[in-house]
Amino acid sequence: MNYAEFLGMGAEMTLMVVIILLFIYDTFAPSKCGKYLPITAITLLGIQTLYLAFGNFADVSLFGGMYISGSAEQVAKIILNIGTILVFIQAASWVKDGDMQIRRGEYYVLTLITLLGMYFMMSAQNFLLFFLGLETASLPMTALVAIEKYKQNSYEAAAKYLFFAVFSSALMLLGMSYIYGVTGTLYYNGILSNITASPLTILAVVLFIAGMGFKLSLVPFHLWTADVYQGAPTVVTSYLSVISKGAAAYAFMMVLKDAFGTADLVWLTVMYAIIILTITVGNLFAIRQQNIKRFLAFSSISQAGYIMLGIMACNAHGATSLLYYVLVYIFSNIAAFAVAGAIERASGKLNISDYDGLYKTNPKLSVAMMLAMFSLAGIPPFAGFFSKFFIFYSAIETGTTGMYILVFIALLNTIISLYYYLLVVKAMFLKDSEAPIATIKSDGYTKAVVFITVAGIILLGLVSWVYDYIYGMVI
Amino acid sequence: MSILSIFVVIPILMMGGLFLSKSMTQIRTVATVGSALQLIASIVLVVLFCGERAAGNTAEMLFMADHVWFEPLNIHYAVGVDGVSVAMILLSAIIVFAGVFASWKINPLPKEFFLWLILLSIGVYGFFISIDLFTMFMFYEVALIPMYLLIGIWGSGKKYYSAMKLTLMLMGGSALLMLGILGIYFNSSVDGNLTMNILEIAKNNAIPESMQNILFPLTFVGFGVLGAMFPFHTWSPDGHASAPTAVSMLHAGVLMKLGGYGCFRVAMYLMPYATVELSWIFLILTGISVFYGAYSACVQTDLKYINAYSSVSHCGLVLFALLMWNTTAMTGAIMQMLSHGLMTALFFALIGMIYGRTHTRDIREMGGLMKIMPFLSVCYVIAGLASLGLPGLSGFVAEMTVFVGAFQWDDTFRRVFTILACTSIVITAVYILRVVGKILYGPVQDEHHATLTDAVWYEKFSTITLIIAVAGIGMLPLWVSDLLRDSISVISERILQYI
Amino acid sequence: MENIGNEVIFYIIAAVMLIFSVMTVTTKHLLRSATYLLFVLFGTAALYFQLDYHFLGAVQVAVYAGGIVVLFVFSILLTQGLGQNKEKIKSSKLVLALSAAILGAVVCGYSLFTHIFPASRYAMGEEITMKTVGQVLLGSERYQYVLPFELISVLLLACIIGGIMIARKR
Amino acid sequence: MDYSIVILALPFLMFLTLALAGNKMSQKFAGLLGTTGLLVITILSYMVTFQYFGMPRVEGVREALMPYNFEWLSFTDKLTINLGILLDPISVMMLVVITTVSLMVHIYSMGYMHGEKGFQRYYAFLSLFTFSMLGLVVATNIFQMYIFWELVGVSSYLLIGFYYTKPAAVSASKKAFIVTRFADLGFLIGILLLSFYTETFSFDQLTAEGGFFLTSTSGATFMGCSVASWAMALIFMGGAGKSAMFPLHIWLPDAMEGPTPVSALIHAATMVVAGVYLVARLFPVYLSVPDVLELITWVGAITALYAAIVACVQSDIKRVLAFSTISQIAFMMVALGVCTSMIPGEGGLGYMASMFHLFTHAMFKALLFLGAGAVIHAVHSNEMSDMGGLRKYLPITHITFLIACLAIAGIPPFSGFFSKDEILAAAFNKSTFWGVWMTVVAAITAFYMFRLYFGIFWGKEAKHEHTPHESPATMTVPLIILAVVTCVAGFIPFGEFVTSNGTAYHIHIDPVVATTSVVCAVVAILLATWLFAKPNTKPEKMQAALPKLHKWAYNRFYMDNVYQYITHKIIFARISKPIAWFDRHIIDATMDMFATVTNVAADKIKGFQSGKLQSYVWVYIVGAMVIAVAAMLIFI
Amino acid sequence: MEIPFIYYLIVSGVMFFAGVYGFIARRNMLAILISLELMLNAVDINFAVFNRYLYPGAMEGFFFTLFAIAIAAAETAIAIAIIINIYRNIKNIKSDNLDKMKN
Secondary structure (H helix, E strand, O other), X not given: OOOOHHHHOHHHHHHHXXXXXXXXXXXXXXXXXXXXHHHHHHHHHHHHHHHHHXXXXXXXXXXXXXXXXXXXXXXXXXXXXXXXXXXXXXXXHHOOOHHHHOOHHHHHHHHHHHXXXXXXXXXXXXXXXXXXXXXXXXXXXXXXXXXXXXXXXXXXXXXXXXXXXXXXXXXXXXXXXXXXHHHOOOEHHHHHHHOOOOHHHHHHHHHHHHHHXXXXXXXXOXXXXXXHHHHOOHHHHHHXXXXXXXXXXXXXXXXXXXXXXXXXXHHHHHHHHHHHHXXXXXXXXXXXXXEHHHXXXXXXXXXXHHHHHHHHHOOHHXXXXXXXXXXXXXXXXXXXXXXXXXXXXXXXXXXXHHHOOHHHHOHHHHHHHHHHHHHHHOOOOOHHHHHHHHHHXXXXXXXXXXXXXXXXXXXXXXXXXXXXXXXXXXXXXXOOOOOOOOOOOOOHHHHHHHHHHXXXXXXXXXXXXXXXXXXXXXX | OOHHHHHHHHHHHHHHHHHHOOOHHHHHHHHHHHHHHHHHHHHHHHHHHHHHHHOOOOOOOEEEEEEEEEHHHOEEEEEEEOHHHHHHHHHHHHHHHHHHHHOOOOOXXXXXXXXXXXXXXXXXXXXXXXXXXXXXXXXXXXXXXXXXXXXXXXXXXXXXXXXHHHHHHHHHHHHHHHHHHHHHHHOOOOOOOOOOEHHHHHHHOOOOHHHHHHHXXXXXXXXXXXXXXXXXXXXXHHHHHHOOHHHHHHHHHHHHHHHHHHHHHHHHHHOHHHHHXXXXXXXXXXXXXXXXXXXXXXXOOEHHHHHHHHHHHHHHHHHHHHOOOOHHHHHXXXXXXXXXXXXXXXXXXXXXXXXXXXXXXXXXXXXXXXXXXXXXXXXXXXXXHHHOOOOOOHHHHHHHHHHHHHOOOOOHHHHHHHHHHHHHHHHHHHHHHHHHHHHHXXXXXXXXXXXXXXXXXXXXXXXXXXXXXXXXXHHOHHHHHHHHHHHHHHHHHHHHOOO | OHHHHHHHHHHHHHHHHHHHXXXXXXOOEHHHHHHHHHHHHHHHHHHXXXXXXXXXXXXXXXXXXXXXXXXXXHHHXXXXXXOXXXXXXXXXXXXXXXXXXXXXXXXXXXXXXXXXXXXXXXXXOOOOOHHHHHHHHHOOXXXXXXXXXXXXXXXXXXXXXXXXXXXXXX | OOOHHHHHHHHHHHHHHHHHHHHHOOHHHHXXXXXXXXXXXXXXXXXXXXXXXXXXXXXXXXXXXXXXXXXXXXXXXXXXXXXXXXXXXXXXXXXHHHHHHHHHHHHXXXXXXXXOOOHHHHHHHHHHHHHHHHHHHOOOEHHHHHHHHHHHHHHHXXXXXXXXXXXXXXXXXXXXXXXXXXXXXXXXXXXXXXXXXXXXXXXXXXXXXXXXXXXXXXXXXXXXXXXXXXXXXXXXXXXXXXXXXXXXXXHHHHHHHOOXXXXXXXXXXXXXXXXXXXXXXXXXXXXXXXXXXXXXXXXXXXXXXXXXXXXXXXXXXXXXXXXXXXXXXXXXXXXXXXXXXOOHHHOOHHHHHHHHHHHHHHHHHHHHHHHHXXXXXXXXXXXXXXXXXXXXXXXXXXXXXXXXXXXXXXXXXXXXXHHHHHHHHHHHHHOHHHHHHHHHHHHHHHHHHHHHHHHHHOOOOOOOOOOOOOOOHHHHHHHHHHHHHHHHHHHOOHHHHOOOOOOXXXXXXXXXXXXXXXXXXXXXXXXXXXXXXXXXXXXXXXXXXXXXHHHHHHOHHHHHHHHHHHHHHHHHHHHHHHHHHHHHHHHHHHHHHHHHHHHHHHHHHHHHOOOOHHHHHHHHHHHHHHHHHHHHHHHO | OOOOHHHHHHHHHHHHHHHHHHHHHOOEHHHHHHHHHHHHHHHHHHHHHHHHXXXXXXXXXXXXXXXXXXHHHHHHHHHHHHHHHHHXXXXXXXXXXXXXXXX
């Protein structure tokens, strides 16, 4: 028993420290200091991110190979951290609201615990740890979704999320149990060497994919997404839509690669179908949405489909593109949610048609929203274009005809997605309204998050350093 | 920094300047100075280029610069120009310059208008200077998306529909294109040194024939959508009709050229085998474009629709000529691009100015404008004459070069289509003269029009710039064709090897 | 003889579990449903005992039967008025539910029966001592579980926080 | 002869000056500027003429000079468009014709167009036309010719549509342009075809001896005819369009909507003979394709007869002149068509005759038009019914007009006699059939010209709002000059200057042919006198006697209606409209359909998002199971 | 004679899909939760049985079951908290009421 191994988990341990510090601060600090909680959380997480980015970490494999952390995991964690910081900045003005004040401590602690769960999900090399990480990421998330607990949308969303999550984890557990039954182990490397082709294996893999499909909201496992995104508080939605999805995507890739790598034909085929379904169905639903949060939910479904293309590649470019896509997606989506959230808080309006003529009254917010939409749609020179291109690049790199077709279908879908992203732009810029949303005075946090995300949207693609960095870490 | 990057830097600086501008005067100053600088820079570029060539520099591309951008993916920011790109840059600079003056009084949101316009021009310049497929593609899309806002905000008529249709169709094209580019990249080399650089891909010439047969249609159609190739041209009439003046100018004048240029530079240059194999399909399509656009234009009643269909016909001729492969026809194609760019821009500028006064574009509601606004009308006649191929104006030299080039083939298939294409010059005369006769000549149709005023200085400036350019090419075509010929013959010979 | 006894016991447990799990989901009374669930859980515990996983059986009884079911009963009593503890299942839902369950069961059954499992290495009466359980739970080697153990503690903490936050009045 | 470039440059500069700065000038200044400029050009071209024809023959042949020839645009290594000046007998002759007539018209217009709005523009266009026409005739290669060919077309368009507020003028100009443009299409394709085989545009190579042309096209045939024939026939189509040959003549009568001096210059003397000039220019080539020459003869002959018949019944004096022009140009075409060899004495006479007639016709037809202009100027109408008995009021016009009529009728010693006689002789040379045909046409010519003459200056006097008066000197002086030229031009030893192979040829009058034609002409004139000199009812009776013929002739045998039908009913209604419809409702609708289908699909699947947790779960598990089953089916 | 382990799997399978049935069919959220418990419990049996019969070397299935029980407990706690919260808000815990948000 060598408990010093705990210290090897730099990211998790430091995050744990942050959680504990925040917990202590929230519990014991005098109530008048409560208003500094957001900035404390942001600072602490920022410090931890910097530590992750610049600290000296060796590639480790701990606890008998149950946990690994290489530079790829590290960069994934950094990306998630960046996203979480952005969400925290976005949240800072939200948690000041009257009802939220009393729950802000819980908000930060729970969010960070889900983040911790995601860390473990990504670093796991064993299905038990993976499953625990997954649950650590989803169960507190339920509480977060329900955090505005007196609003019907919020608890309805929470209930749906919870039941769906547990149902999917039950199915996933069933899958895992079959995998265990087939291979006799839950360690990825053991599975990799023991897995054999049989209906049971296929069923197990599909059940596992279904379970992850829930987290990633892949079609047909996506139906909860829109309702939960709409019902959850905007800040939680943005967290749910980017961080949770990003972590799941990476962990999913790790599992498919490290555990099911020898059965890749099966899951490649399954994922092939699922990607097509996801992108297409997500897009088709998104076309009809009026509520901006629902709209973003469906958009995030189709985005998840694109992210999955990175998994299909099974190579360094694939992993890099996936992480890069997630990073860009974090910035773009948080920008969209930040603007939507700011407008929601100021005017209570969430419908796209309410945005008519927004540019006249709120030019900066509109521009930020537009850039977010462009980035999501993959319009250059914004980051989304690069991430899309790279993800297609990695998919085609495999060189099979099927991939060409898949990318082609994905590309056709970008047209549909462009259509609905432009609908938002159209509302803001093209249309006039007799009663546009009044000019919103945003506070510093909102300004900061919008500024940072917009800067990210513009720079992440053009500055190749980001991609190079991720690539250097992944390879 | 390479001299070429100036063409991207100036617009970026302009955008910065516009961003800081407060008043209309400042906005105009920035836009004017910036576009004038660009025009000067492009003229300097032409001079430098000719100087280099005269000094015996026979490299395929000049002023090359190459910066690694995304190293893991072999993506470079690689620029370089040959005669064709130089000509295209000059064309763009002229039209942007004229476009700025044509939108002198743009309203509302002048600042935003110019910002988008300049962004569009970044895309255009970047596209023409790039020799890296990725960079090229990126600039290509940069040029497309501002159209949505430019048409949607400042357009007229059913602008939402048109803007959306245009954007989606063009993006559809670029979706094909992206696939094509990726396919090209992954087949760019046999020894694993994959590259995005056009020159290297061409040098390696490693794309397997079976792949070429797939990738060529993808890229050709992808660019062809922007080049208004039948049957993917339908965005053009609606888009042009709804767009504001300067946008129509830029779009027809420059953006549609991106399509032709791309077909030429990417599809045909990189995939000569498939070009030879599959040209017949596209010859049919483009031949139809030429013919079909012209006939459609005959019965339209909206000025902009007439011009849009005329553009379909003329741009069809560009692609048609490119598919004839020989140096002459391809030179003609590029000259047709220049010519069409300038005269269509002129047309749209004039239509915009006329529309700004009469508030109608329906030719049935206008008449006798020659009396009311002689300057605009005369310019319109000149544009019309250029369009129907009057010698001394640019249309003639371009069309003749195309036809002579196309006639160098003596198989029946090409002959028939060439002659069919030739007939378009008659039809062009029909619809041009129909419009001129209807709206400029004859008695004044609407007495409200009688009190309208003629062009003001900035409008005159805009149109005169374009007319000078149109006449310049028309009168002294040799320098243009000399500028183009060497660069084109490289590509042409490359393709002809595969016959 | 012992084997036969074992077998008989298994069949009895299995029958109880099958019957009650079906009844759990079909009974119209919520409280009965919880009770049947309790039987099923006991049955599961019995299975664990039968498999000589005594510790597991104990945990099952303690946590599930002792904890969760009690929680259920309390919340049922809290949320159900006396008259409204019956529910009717709509036929459309019934079709949905049956189709999903049967489809799933068929697919799983088919997969299970077609799969060739390795030979059974069942060793009768091989008991796992508490010491082993403790060492494995707190060891950091391969097949030892200190990390999940710590992680689940965090998870439980989070659930406590979350649960309290949601359930408390303010 | 380096200064010859000035002949081209000066009108162009004048055009630019007048076009750009015309509005700033007074009308008088602009007129004077234009006229002076043209005077200079005229003098220069006369100098060129004297110098050229003064040069000694080389081996008995007049040598072609090419003082300028620079590359303007290069297509391929061999095919380049050069711009240059080619001086040879016919181009020099044309220089004289063009500058002379143009100068007359310039002078005349100062009076005729006095006070018109757009006077400066008018002169600008005239300069443009002069430039283009001069460029056309001195072209060194067929493509240069095509370039200027187009330019004269557009000048003509602009000038016909000079009164742009008049709808008739607008549609006439449009018609003129489009019809000639259509013909030019043939010209262009012909050029392309020709150049493809010969790999040159240059006239001197095309017409070089030794069958260069024939050898290069040998063997290639298309639809039974050799490619050479096709090419030359198509090139002739261009010429036929410009020269208003049947059935492409329909634009010319309408072109009379332009100002009368313009008609004189463009639609009588210069531009319309460009087709003849073209055929003459490529004469050696045409000689090598006899079937095309046959075609030219037929087209010319039919046109001549047709136009002459139509001219007999027209009431608009300018239309009569227009049909007369068509008919006369057809004479020139026939003259070229009946040639059988390069040697003037042995079947190559027609070439010389044609050119000669071109020359004389330019003069007297210009005179006729200008005279008609003077008449119109006086009575403000084109209709013969508004005229009659004008000889008292317009004495100078009357005399000059009469001279021109006599010339066109072929009465010696006026110039028309000599040239027409040569044509008839050439026609008889070929075959009696053509000789008789053309003689008949010549007789009809005399008839309708005198019908016109009597209708204007004799006959019943129409009521005038104010008494017609003679035109100012600016108008009468050109009339007089041209009348003088008409009187003496016949005595020019034309064969000395222009022949098919450049050698000298002595014109001698064939007494039989001459007598026959003169007799016929005189008879026709007498008939016209009998019918029209005095007011009477004989013409009406004749009309009543041949109602169908008259009606058909009056309506120009319904050629315009045929064209109307083709353009409106076929091109517009059967091609353009359906294409436009197809574009909107099929192609565009297909594109829209993608959007619609997407939307409908989006609508159809929205039921899955019912908001019900349990149906979501159902989809979830069933989806998972279906995927699993599908995967099993694929892999097991 | 030992009992074929597939029998255990059948029992757990039936239990699991009984849970699925209950989840989809029942209206009361607590009933749904009960069904979920059935499902989780069924999976636990699988793990234990596989461990016991097929892979007795390491105790992976055993411990997975152990942790799964704990997670089930945690999840139940949260779920009941949410259900109570809903009950507090609308005095009703019918799943049909959770359809305010839909297309």
